[in-house]
Amino acid sequence: MEKQAALERLHALDRDIKHLRQVTAILQWDQETYMPPAAVEGRSEQLALLEGIIHEKSTSPEIGNLLEQLGSTTIKPQGDTDLPDVERDFLRVVRKNYDRAVLLPAELVTESARAEGISQAAWVEARKHNDYKTFMPHLEKMIGYAKKKAECWGYTEHPYDGLLNIYEPGMTEGSIAGVFGPLRTRLSQLVQRISAKNPPRSEFLAREFPKDLQAQFGESVMKDLAYDLSQGRLDISAHPFTTTLGPRDVRITTRYFPTNVLSGLFSIIHETGHALYEMGFADNIRDSSLGDGASMGIHESQSRLWENVIGRSFAFWKGQYPLLKKLFSDQLTDISVEDFYTAVNRVQPSLIRVDADEVTYSLHVILRFELERKLFSGNLSVMDLPEAWNDMMQEILGVKPDSDANGVLQDVHWSMGAFGYFPSYAMGNLYGLQLWEALQADIPDVEACIEQKNYGPILHWLRAQVHIHGCRYEPKDLIVKITGKPLSAEPFINYLEHKYEQLYNL
C-alpha cells in the first residue's frame, strides 16, 4: 500500500474508534442527566458492549501493520521523517494508544473492569457506613490490578510511572516530586500565616439564593465567557462534568444549592474552562486522536485558570457583581463588592478536597500523591493507609479527620483503580499560573479587560497557544514551547502569596 493510502486508512480506523468513544460519552451524559432510574442496568449492558467493540477495534492488528508501514515503532513512535509534522504527531499518539491497548491481556481488562464495578459499589457502602475495613480487600485488589497494568506497560524507575503516564504523558514520580516538594513547603507556610489572622465574614454566602436566579446568573457568565451554545449545552447533574459527544458537541453540567450561591456558579466556570479547550482544537485535528487535551493536568490548567485566577479575582467581581446584586438585591443589600470578593477567597484548612479553597487545595492533592507513591513502592500497606492519611492531614493542614468517611474514603478515584490521577489536579494549578504569567506579558491590560467583562483576548490567547494544538505536544514540551521554561511551582506560589498577602494583610 502507498504511504498516503496507509495514512488515510489509519485515520479512518482512528476516527471510528474516536466516534465510538463519543457514542459512549452520549450514553454516559444521558445517564447522568435525563435517564429514568430503572434504565441503569440496561445502560450498563450497552456500555459494556461498546467497550468490548472499542477494545477490539483498538487492538486490531491492522492498526499495528499500518503503523509499522509508516515507520512508527514503540521506540520511534513518530514514524518516517519525511511525513508532515502533524502526521508524525498523529502517529506518536496512535502508537501510544495502540501499544497501551495491546500490552494489556484481554483477561486483565475484563477482570479489572468487573472488579472496578464491584469495588466502586463497596466504596459507596463503606463511605456511607464509615467502614474502611470492608473496603480494604477491594482496594488491595484494585492496587494489584494497577500494579499488573504498570508492569505490562513498563517503566524505567518507579512502578507508579507507568500509571502517571496515562494522565500526564512524559511525567514521572521523580519529576512530579521535584515540583511538589517546594510547593508543599511554601503552601504550608502560607496557610500558617493566614491561619494566624482573623477570617473575613462570609456567612452571607449561605443565605437563601433561589436556584432559578442562580441559573440565570450562571448562564449569563457562561455566555460572557463565550461558551458556544450552538455546539454545547448546560444541564443539571449530581456531579458537575464536561463531556465531548461529537466534533461540535461539548456539553457541561452543574448543580445548584439554595444556601450556597458560589457552588453552582464556580462549577459552571470550571466546566466552561474545560469545554472551551475541547471546542478550540484546530479543525484539521479535531476529528482524530490529536483532538484531545494534552494531558489531564493541561486540561485542569484551563478549568482552574478560568475558575480561580479569573473567576476569583477582584477585577472579575467588579465586572460581574452589579448583575449578581441586581438578581439578589435582598440577599446582598448590605454587601459591597469588596466584602463579596473577600468572602469568595476565604481560606480555611478543612477535611474535604472538593470543598477546599485555592490555597489549601493543592495540599490535599500532595497528600494523595505522597500516599500513592508509597503504596506503589511497597512502603505503605493498605492496612496502614487511614492512619497515614490522618497523620499527614494533621501535619500539612493542621486538621484531623473525625472519621474515615471524611478522610481516606472521601474520593471515588481509588475505588475505580485510577491511581496516578490525583497529581493532575495540582499540576493544573502550576501549568495554569505559568501560562498566566506568559499571557500577562502578552496582554498587559488583561485586568482591565476582565473588569470590563471583555474576556475575548484571554480566550483568543489560550486558543492560539494551547487549545489549537490538541495533544500534538506532550505537556512538558508544550509548556516550554509556550513559556520558554520547564514546569515550575514558582508562578503559582508567587501568585498565591501576592494575592493572599493583600487579602489577609500578611
Place this chain on the structure above:
Amino acid sequence: MEKQAALERLHALDRDIKHLRQVTAILQWDQETYMPPAAVEGRSEQLALLEGIIHEKSTSPEIGNLLEQLGSTTIKPQGDTDLPDVERDFLRVVRKNYDRAVLLPAELVTESARAEGISQAAWVEARKHNDYKTFMPHLEKMIGYAKKKAECWGYTEHPYDGLLNIYEPGMTEGSIAGVFGPLRTRLSQLVQRISAKNPPRSEFLAREFPKDLQAQFGESVMKDLAYDLSQGRLDISAHPFTTTLGPRDVRITTRYFPTNVLSGLFSIIHETGHALYEMGFADNIRDSSLGDGASMGIHESQSRLWENVIGRSFAFWKGQYPLLKKLFSDQLTDISVEDFYTAVNRVQPSLIRVDADEVTYSLHVILRFELERKLFSGNLSVMDLPEAWNDMMQEILGVKPDSDANGVLQDVHWSMGAFGYFPSYAMGNLYGLQLWEALQADIPDVEACIEQKNYGPILHWLRAQVHIHGCRYEPKDLIVKITGKPLSAEPFINYLEHKYEQLYNL
C-alpha cells in the same frame, strides 16, 4: 455444539444486535430533543458507523450456522420441533431478520441509505417551494431501490408484498385490499352523511391555552394512564414520537401549540399507547428480538385505541374535563363537557393526513395504499402521481389540494423509501376496534371505568392479551388468537357509524 449451547450463543448474538439498536435509538432521541444544532453532522457519522456495525453483526455467518444447527431454515424458520414454543418463535423472528439482512447486497444497503439522506433533503426543499418536479428524480430512485429490495427478498404475487412484509409480517397487497375495499365504501358514505349536517361549534379549541398549563394537564393524563416514569420520560420535540432506549427505558415526546389545546394532549395519549405496549413485553422476551411490537399495525392499534376509542370518548371527558376546566377556567368558562366532547370529534374532510379526524383519517391512508400498489405494479408513473393524488382526493374526500405541498408532497415516508408503511396506520384502527370488541365482552363496565378515570382494567387486559407476547405471533395469527376471528373492517366501521350517528344526529 450442544443444542442448548447453540441457543444460548444465538441469544447472546441477538442481544448484542438489539443493544446496538438501542444505542442508535439513544443517539436519535438526543438528536430530536437536546442535541445542539452544530452537532448534526458529527451525529450522522456516529449513526452511520453504528449502522455499519449492526449490519455486520446482523449478517454474521455464525448466526446462519447456529440457526441451521437448531433446524431453522427459510422454509421452516421455527426450527426443531422439540424446542420450547418460545424458542421456536424466537428462531422464526431471528431467521426472518437474518434472511432479510443477508439477502440484500451490501452495496444496495449503502447506496440506498446514502440516496435516502439526499432524497429526504430534496423533499424538504420541494415541499417548501411546492416544487414536485425537483423531487421527481429522487422519488424515481427511491422506488427503484425499493423494487430492487423487494426482488431480493422475493414475493409470490405482487412486488409490493415484499415491502409490506417489513411492516406487517404475513400480510399481502391482496389481503389488505380485501379489508380496505369495504372500509373505503362505508367510510365515504359516512363522510357524505356527516357533511350534509351543520358542523358543531369548535372555535373555542383555538383560544389561547398557555403551554405550561397544557403540559400540566397532559402529564396528569399520562400518569392516569399508568405511564411509568421510573422507566420513561416525556420531552418536547418537533414531531412527537416513542422510542425504546433500553429494556426499561421507553420515552415519549410531544409538542404544544398555544392556540390548539388538543394537539399536544392527543400526541401524549397516542405515544403513551405505544409506550405502554413496549413496557409490557414479558420479562423472558424483553431483551431479545421477541421483545418488539408484533407489527406496525398492531403497534398503531395500541396508540389509536388509547387516543381515539378511549381519549375521544364521552366517558373519558366526563372524567377528565373537570381538571381541564379548572386549569383553563377563563378559556372554557362557557363550554360544557358536552360541547367539548362534540368539538373534539368534529368531522371535516381536509387535505392533511396528520390533522385528519377519526372518520376521514383512514381514507387518507387508503389513498396512499391505492397509489403505492399502482406505482409498484407499474400502472402509475411518478410523473402522473400528483394528478392521480388530486383526483382521488376529490373522489373519496370531496376536497382538492390547492398545491402539491398540501397534496402529494405532504408526507416524509416516500422520500425515505418507506413504501408499504402507510397501510399500517389504517390497519391499526381495524386491529384496535376488533380488540376493543373483545375487551368490551370481557369488561362489560369498561365505560364506567373510563368515566371514573380507572384505566387499569383496560391496560391489564391489553397487557395480558397483546403486550406480553411481543412479536411471538404474526399479526394475522395474534388477532385470531385473541378475538377468534381474522382481521375485519367491520368492528371499526360499526364503531364509527354508531358514534357519529349519535354525534351528528344522522
